[in-house]
Amino acid sequence: MKRISFFLATLFLLFNNSLQAQSDTSDNQQRIQWFRDAKFGMFIHWGLYAEAAGHWDGKNYYGTGEWLMKRAKIKIADYEKLAATFNPNRFNAEEWVQVAKDAGMKYIVITAKHHDGFAMFKSRASKFNIVDATPFKRDPLKELADACHKAGIPLGFYYSQFQDWREPGAGGNTWEFADSKEPFSKYFENKCKPQVKELLTNYGTLGLIWFDTPGEMTREQSMELLALVRKYQPQCLVSSRVGNGVGDYLDFGDGEIPTRKVDKAWEALFTHNDSWGYVDMDHNWKSTEEVVRMLSEINGKGGNFLLNVGPSNDGTLPQGSIGVFRNAGKWIGKNKDAVYATSYSPFPDLPWGTCTSGPGVLYFHVWLWPQDSMLRIPGIHANIKNVSLLESGESLSCEKQGHDLLIHLPVRMPDPLNTVICLTYDGTLMTDSLQLLSAAFPNRLLTAHAERTGKTSLKLYNFAEEFGDWKHAEVLEGWSNEADFATWTFHVEKAGDYRIMLDYSYPLGIPRREGVIEVAGQRLQFETLLTGTRAQDFYKHVIGVISFPSPGKYNLVIKPMGQGDTFIKLRDVSIKRFY
Numbered sequence: 001m002k003r004i005s006f007f008l009a010t011l012f013l014l015f016n017n018s019l020q021a022q023s024d025t026s027d028n029q030q031r032i033q034w035f036r037d038a039k040f041g042m043f044i045h046w047g048l049y050a051e052a053a054g055h056w057d058g059k060n061y062y063g064t065g066e067w068l069m070k071r072a073k074i075k076i077a078d079y080e081k082l083a084a085t086f087n088p089n090r091f092n093a094e095e096w097v098q099v100a101k102d103a104g105m106k107y108i109v110i111t112a113k114h115h116d117g118f119a120m121f122k123s124r125a126s127k128f129n130i131v132d133a134t135p136f137k138r139d140p141l142k143e144l145a146d147a148c149h150k151a152g153i154p155l156g157f158y159y160s161q162f163q164d165w166r167e168p169g170a171g172g173n174t175w176e177f178a179d180s181k182e183p184f185s186k187y188f189e190n191k192c193k194p195q196v197k198e199l200l201t202n203y204g205t206l207g208l209i210w211f212d213t214p215g216e217m218t219r220e221q222s223m224e225l226l227a228l229v230r231k232y233q234p235q236c237l238v239s240s241r242v243g244n245g246v247g248d249y250l251d252f253g254d255g256e257i258p259t260r261k262v263d264k265a266w267e268a269l270f271t272h273n274d275s276w277g278y279v280d281m282d283h284n285w286k287s288t289e290e291v292v293r294m295l296s297e298i299n300g301k302g303g304n305f306l307l308n309v310g311p312s313n314d315g316t317l318p319q320g321s322i323g324v325f326r327n328a329g330k331w332i333g334k335n336k337d338a339v340y341a342t343s344y345s346p347f348p349d350l351p352w353g354t355c356t357s358g359p360g361v362l363y364f365h366v367w368l369w370p371q372d373s374m375l376r377i378p379g380i381h382a383n384i385k386n387v388s389l390l391e392s393g394e395s396l397s398c399e400k401q402g403h404d405l406l407i408h409l410p411v412r413m414p415d416p417l418n419t420v421i422c423l424t425y426d427g428t429l430m431t432d433s434l435q436l437l438s439a440a441f442p443n444r445l446l447t448a449h450a451e452r453t454g455k456t457s458l459k460l461y462n463f464a465e466e467f468g469d470w471k472h473a474e475v476l477e478g479w480s481n482e483a484d485f486a487t488w489t490f491h492v493e494k495a496g497d498y499r500i501m502l503d504y505s506y507p508l509g510i511p512r513r514e515g516v517i518e519v520a521g522q523r524l525q526f527e528t529l530l531t532g533t534r535a536q537d538f539y540k541h542v543i544g545v546i547s548f549p550s551p552g553k554y555n556l557v558i559k560p561m562g563q564g565d566t567f568i569k570l571r572d573v574s575i576k577r578f579y
């Protein structure tokens with residue numbers, strides 16, 4: 001049975017690559033290739049909101065800073081007073097570009113105009129811009145464009161094409177223009193398109209335009225913006241947030257990493273703390289370890305990691321970001337072959353880290369080091385030439401065990417952030433599509449990988465206490481009786497006892513339900529715990545221990561017992577060897 005799955009997996013891989021090549025061809029591979037190879041970019045949210053830094057009228061606004069005007073319902077006449085004191089005279093474009101280069105970031109995207117309508121560039125379409133309305137009087141986007149061109153780093157401009165809280169016809173200002181009858185077309189023709197044209201014609205060659213929150217725009221309007229970009233800068237990419245399925249590459253939700261492999265070029269984007277714009281109270285920085293592992297996880301799924309920094313009102317980057325970015329860059333510098341111009345992993349989810357790939361080469365990114373120093377590569381079939389530590393080049397011995405490969409590792413983990421192992425091979429690579437249930441590490445059965453039966457459905461929930469720190473959960477729901485269930489199929493590495501935990505939400509106020517997990521001829525019954533009132537109130541419920549009598553392939557089924565109206569909203573299934 002396993003042999004057949006190899007064949008199917010290989011067919012999938014070849015077909016998938018042909019799809020990828022086809023989608024690249026239709027996307028004009030030459031135009032998109034630099035983006036596919038870049039893997040890591042710097043997002044910069046910088047605007048008038050940095051002057052407020054999360055404070056307004058004696059009140060502190062926690063969460064994302066660039067939404068201050070909306071969250072505090074600040075009138076336009078009051079908000080624009082910020083411009084009178086906005087003077088970021090410590091701004092140095094070359095310093096910023098150097099921080100990006102030292103971080104290993106291969107492109108930069110900066111906010112030219114965010115939802116507040118303030119242009120961070122000289123604009124004839126609106127006097128509410130940094131040159132005409134502030135004592136700074138310089139055009140920072142021009143200085144940044146010159147620095148990027150000098151450094152050979154593609155520059156992109158973020159433009160909020162639907163929301164503009166100064167414009168009655170644009171989206172977003174519900175506190176001053178709630179009754180406005182002004183058509184969107186007035187803003188679209190008089191400000192949006194003229195400013196996009198200014199960005200396309202006054203700042204030299206651009207790598208991309210990063211449109212955002214398309215709102216109620218029509219497909220025709222999204223296409224008009226694409227046409228504008230193509231007219232003035234045919235090589236310039238357009239992000240999918242131009243709206244209506246238009247664009248050269250996919251941007252996922254804020255803070256979202258897809259659970260499935262994605263064919264088109266795509267980007268995952270994250271704040272570095274919990275805010276896109278500068279908030280002087282927000283010091284919740286992601287660590288170098290988190291940044292490095294997120295980069296590898298995203299690259300292992302074939303995407304780019306766009307990591308944000310929010311400069312302050314004096315024009316400097318927060319020290320909390322500079323240090324982490326620099327250290328992440330040091331790791332990348334030692335492992336660049338495993339990062340840039342790689343493709344996604346040919347394996348199902350790996351319990352100890354992830355994998356990136358290239359022609360004839362696999363890079364295993366390992367951050368959970370096996371206690372027995374044996375790294376199991378599941379379901380691999382290839383004519384292996386060499387296995388080594390990428391950074392030192394030290395060769396490692398390995399041995400086949402069935403369809404798996406066991407690599408003998410050093411006892412001590414060479415790089416605790418993420419140690420990369422390089423495997424080179426000849427000819428074709430075949431991998432098994434079955435996930436390995438590891439005996440050495442905790443295992444996650446992703447809801448997206450379950451086979452769903454009956455009314456069982458999968459839904460992506462997005463949660464944000466405040467914008468900027470969006471969290472996401474792909475949830476199995478819709479199931480209510482025994483005809484509705486979810487099935488996972490996996491390969492157990494070693495016989496033994498394993499503990500199962502379900503991560504789910506089940507609201508207060510409705511009767512508890514019973515459920516059952518069926519696997520290896522055993523049944524684990526459970527009664528739902530009441531987890532809370534909000535959709536994001538999840539709970540990790542340890543259900544029990546099951547025994548796998550031997551290594552091999554198993555199906556695990558989860559379903560409600562009896563009849564009822566609802567059941568759990570399941571976010572995750574964790575299985576760990578029970579010692």
Ligand code: FHN
Binds near residue numbers: 064066067254
């Ligand atoms: O509303 C914006 C937000 O302020 C920020 O710019 C993010 C970055 O992806 N985009 C929108 C929310 O998704």
